[in-house]
Amino acid sequence: MTYDHILVRFGELALKGKNRTQFEQRLQTNIRFALKDHPSCRVKRTYGRIIVQLNGADATKVSEKLQKVFGISSFSLAMVAPNQMEAIKDAALEAFLQHEGEKRTFKVSSRRSYKAFPMRSAELNPEIGAHILRNTEGVTVDVHHPDVEVNVEVREQGTYITCGRIKGRGGLPVGTAGKVALMLSGGIDSPVAGYLAMKRGAELEAVHFHSPPYTNERARKKVEDLTHILTAFGGPITLHIVPFTNLQTTIHQHVPSNYAMTIMRRMMLRITERIAHQRGMKAIVNGESLGQVASQTLESMYTINEVTNMPILRPLVSLDKQEVIDISQEIGTYETSILPYEDCCTIFLPPNSVTKPRREKANQAEQSFSFEPLIEETLQGIETVEIGKEDERHTEMDDLL
Amino acid sequence: MIYLDNSATTKPWPEVLEAYQKATQTYFGNPSSLHRLGTEADTLFQKARQAVAKLLGAHTEEIIFTSGGTEGNNLAIKGIAFAYQTRGKHLITSTVEHPSVLEAFRYLETLGFEVTYVPVDQEGRVNPRHVEEAVREDTTLVSIVHVNNEMGTIQPIEEISRRLKKYPKLFFHTDHVQGVTHVPFSFRDIGVDLCTISGHKFHGLKGTGVLVKRKGIRLSPLFHGGGQEFGVRSGTENVPGMVALAKALRITRERQRETKEKILTGKKRLLEALQTLEGAVINTPVKDSAPHIVNVSFPTLKPEVIIQALTKKGIHVSTKSACSSKENQPSAVIEACGLGKERAESAIRISFSVDTTEAEVEELITQLRMIIPEMRKVMGVAK
Numbered sequence: 001m002t003y004d005h006i007l008v009r010f011g012e013l014a015l016k017g018k019n020r021t022q023f024e025q026r027l028q029t030n031i032r033f034a035l036k037d038h039p040s041c042r043v044k045r046t047y048g049r050i051i052v053q054l055n056g057a058d059a060t061k062v063s064e065k066l067q068k069v070f071g072i073s074s075f076s077l078a079m080v081a082p083n084q085m086e087a088i089k090d091a092a093l094e095a096f097l098q099h100e101g102e103k104r105t106f107k108v109s110s111r112r113s114y115k116a117f118p119m120r121s122a123e124l125n126p127e128i129g130a131h132i133l134r135n136t137e138g139v140t141v142d143v144h145h146p147d148v149e150v151n152v153e154v155r156e157q158g159t160y161i162t163c164g165r166i167k168g169r170g171g172l173p174v175g176t177a178g179k180v181a182l183m184l185s186g187g188i189d190s191p192v193a194g195y196l197a198m199k200r201g202a203e204l205e206a207v208h209f210h211s212p213p214y215t216n217e218r219a220r221k222k223v224e225d226l227t228h229i230l231t232a233f234g235g236p237i238t239l240h241i242v243p244f245t246n247l248q249t250t251i252h253q254h255v256p257s258n259y260a261m262t263i264m265r266r267m268m269l270r271i272t273e274r275i276a277h278q279r280g281m282k283a284i285v286n287g288e289s290l291g292q293v294a295s296q297t298l299e300s301m302y303t304i305n306e307v308t309n310m311p312i313l314r315p316l317v318s319l320d321k322q323e324v325i326d327i328s329q330e331i332g333t334y335e336t337s338i339l340p341y342e343d344c345c346t347i348f349l350p351p352n353s354v355t356k357p358r359r360e361k362a363n364q365a366e367q368s369f370s371f372e373p374l375i376e377e378t379l380q381g382i383e384t385v386e387i388g389k390e391d392e393r394h395t396e397m398d399d400l401l
Numbered sequence: 402m403i404y405l406d407n408s409a410t411t412k413p414w415p416e417v418l419e420a421y422q423k424a425t426q427t428y429f430g431n432p433s434s435l436h437r438l439g440t441e442a443d444t445l446f447q448k449a450r451q452a453v454a455k456l457l458g459a460h461t462e463e464i465i466f467t468s469g470g471t472e473g474n475n476l477a478i479k480g481i482a483f484a485y486q487t488r489g490k491h492l493i494t495s496t497v498e499h500p501s502v503l504e505a506f507r508y509l510e511t512l513g514f515e516v517t518y519v520p521v522d523q524e525g526r527v528n529p530r531h532v533e534e535a536v537r538e539d540t541t542l543v544s545i546v547h548v549n550n551e552m553g554t555i556q557p558i559e560e561i562s563r564r565l566k567k568y569p570k571l572f573f574h575t576d577h578v579q580g581v582t583h584v585p586f587s588f589r590d591i592g593v594d595l596c597t598i599s600g601h602k603f604h605g606l607k608g609t610g611v612l613v614k615r616k617g618i619r620l621s622p623l624f625h626g627g628g629q630e631f632g633v634r635s636g637t638e639n640v641p642g643m644v645a646l647a648k649a650l651r652i653t654r655e656r657q658r659e660t661k662e663k664i665l666t667g668k669k670r671l672l673e674a675l676q677t678l679e680g681a682v683i684n685t686p687v688k689d690s691a692p693h694i695v696n697v698s699f700p701t702l703k704p705e706v707i708i709q710a711l712t713k714k715g716i717h718v719s720t721k722s723a724c725s726s727k728e729n730q731p732s733a734v735i736e737a738c739g740l741g742k743e744r745a746e747s748a749i750r751i752s753f754s755v756d757t758t759e760a761e762v763e764e765l766i767t768q769l770r771m772i773i774p775e776m777r778k779v780m781g782v783a784k
Binding site (some may be wrong): 216217218221335397398399400401 | 423428436445448449452462
């Protein structure tokens with residue numbers, strides 16, 4: 001007998017009343033996506049738990065994948081026994097023996113969700129505990145601070161035995177909060193903002209402003225790579241590449257240089273809002289943190305934000321730079337983010353941007369040129385790619401390997 | 402032609418050559434160039450890296466592409482020795498290493514490093530306890546070959562690795578060049594810090610290899626330049642070579658699983674035949690040796706002559722390590738095992754590939770049964 005199941009627990013979901021089924025289904029789908037490289041795994045839902053049947057898949061690798069899925073509070077390797085006392089005792093002993101790590105003391109905690117089972121939890125604990133004691137050397141029971149807690153869950157389909165638990169990523173299953181538009185630049189902040197939005201259940205569509213030839217192929221590739229890294233946390237992501245060159249050069253020509261940055265941001269926000277409307281998204285997420293750079297002073301946010309009344313979520317608003325860097329390293333976007341390619345925010349950056357732009361002046365500056373047709377034209381030129389579903393070119397490359 | 406010198410090198414597979422050719426024609430851009438060709442070459446290169454990482458059980462950023470086994474071994478050994486010399490200047494290896502390991506250590510000795518050479522038993526195996534006993538406060542590196550290239554002896558890498566875990570200040574490197582094909586392990590599971598493999602030993606191309614380096618370990622580079630390979634190995638990336646290596650490794654892993662039994666049977670058959678062949682003394686250990694290597698001595702006979710006789714019949718085998726077999730000297734490995742000069746002077750090595758067939762092994766046995774008695778008669782050792 002070996003650990004051939006993983007028992008997945010979700011804390012916060014249990015609180016969600018009527019929506020729970022939908023939440024559980026979504027989590028099940030997300031787990032399936034996360035385990036797509038392990039086709040032998042079966043992901044089943046049972047009351048209040050999700051069970052992953054490994055069927056020979058590598059438990060360590062599957063665990064690594066599960067640790068990236070939002071909505072899981074914890075999970076454990078499990079053995080399954082039929083609902084029959086002798087079998088449960090043997091499986092519990094086996095689970096204890098095969099558990100790795102310190103195990104001089106233990107306790108048994110039983111739960112009987114399947115009430116048709118004849119023994120009560122309070123009767124199960126001593127029975128199973130005694131069986132383990134009889135068959136091991138130098139192991140004792142400690143109900144207060146055990147090295148190992150042997151969990152026994154009697155369910156209708158069978159009894160699941162686990163030892164110890166691995167902490168999950170927490171949060172809510174991606175997709176349960178609806179869809180949001182992530183403004184993804186390619187820097188350190190915006191991927192982290194996207195990640196944090198996903199943590200609270202948002203599904204992402206990323207919007208990237210690309211200004212060829214001023215921003216190059218590598219910058220675009222970098223954004224695709226970043227998006228790809230984010231897919232590990234919640235499934236495929238649609239990436240909208242916005243051709244921004246015309247709009248950007250026009251701003252550069254017609255707007256006073258100290259307001260160019262502010263106007264550019266307002267244009268980006270307008271375009272993102274329209275994409276969001278078209279695609280049924282209810283909010284915009286960006287990587288702004290309060291007071292970090294010129295465009296992120298409170299005055300600047302106030303002036304830029306004027307162009308939309310769609311909610312703008314700023315998950316990083318109160319984080320320090322180092323805290324953002326720490327998260328980006330943990331989620332694996334940092335190394336890609338720091339690759340030195342120009343993005344559209346850094347080119348044409350005038351030396352004299354105002355740090356406290358005013359709404360009246362911004363509006364006045366936008367009167368200098370009729371931007372609306374240009375915005376329309378830009379929207380028409382958007383290129384949309386699905387990241388996480390491999391494209392043609394890549395299969396051709398994969399054939400070579 | 403019957404090719405039984407696969408420990409020296411293997412024949413590149415057609416699929417591998419095809420991938421190489423396609424990669425070198427279509428994706429010839431320099432991965433560091435910013436234009437589309439460069440970006441594509443880079444994408445392909447990173448994909449090759451990912452594929453290799455997955456096959457070896459390592460992280461992508463732990464894969465350093467090199468030019469082969471010699472470079473990998475040198476980079477690991479000198480790289481650690483130099484990078485951590487402020488921590489200590491004591492190194493440990495065994496007496497049965499490949500020249501690219503042994504000579505790297507000898508060179509370091511001339512620079513003031515101190516090296517302990519752990520001896521082996523008659524089967525060519527180090528005792529993990531002896532390795533641990535050699536560890537000192539100032540030891541920075543232990544390097545032990547996984548599968549010996551002449552004898553086929555498998556070293557207890559896992560146990561050594563487990564014992565060395567108690568000494569977090571030193572690093573453990575294994576030369577996995579001979580093991581990667583027929584005695585594969587997962588880098589993560591085996592617990593070593595560094596591990597060298599070479600592409601042409603598994604039907605890839607010469608001039609390709611990998612050094613796997615656990616995350617967080619520093620290496621002093623052998624080549625300085627443009628900072629490729631995470632700054633550890635400068636030089637324009639060999640995109641098609643590494644694509645070929647990735648492909649060869651993938652096919653090897655598949656074929657190894659399919660042909661494991663066949664190779665073992667072939668080895669068993671050959672060993673049985675050699676046991677009944679007068680004048681043959683088997684050097685390869687019966688237990689814990691690689692399934693693809695058989696080392697046998699014919700005392701008093703000259704191995705070069707046996708090889709010439711077999712080559713005439715279209716069968717290709719070798720004396721000891723190909724890297725040193727041109728020098729007319731007894732095998733250092735067999736001498737290190739304490740098997741005597743006579744056996745060390747008269748050893749030949751037969752090494753299989755996943756493509757070796759039963760018929761080929763039978764043909765070798767038939768030829769040996771004719772050649773050996775005849776030679777013994779000429780030399781005056783047979784009655």
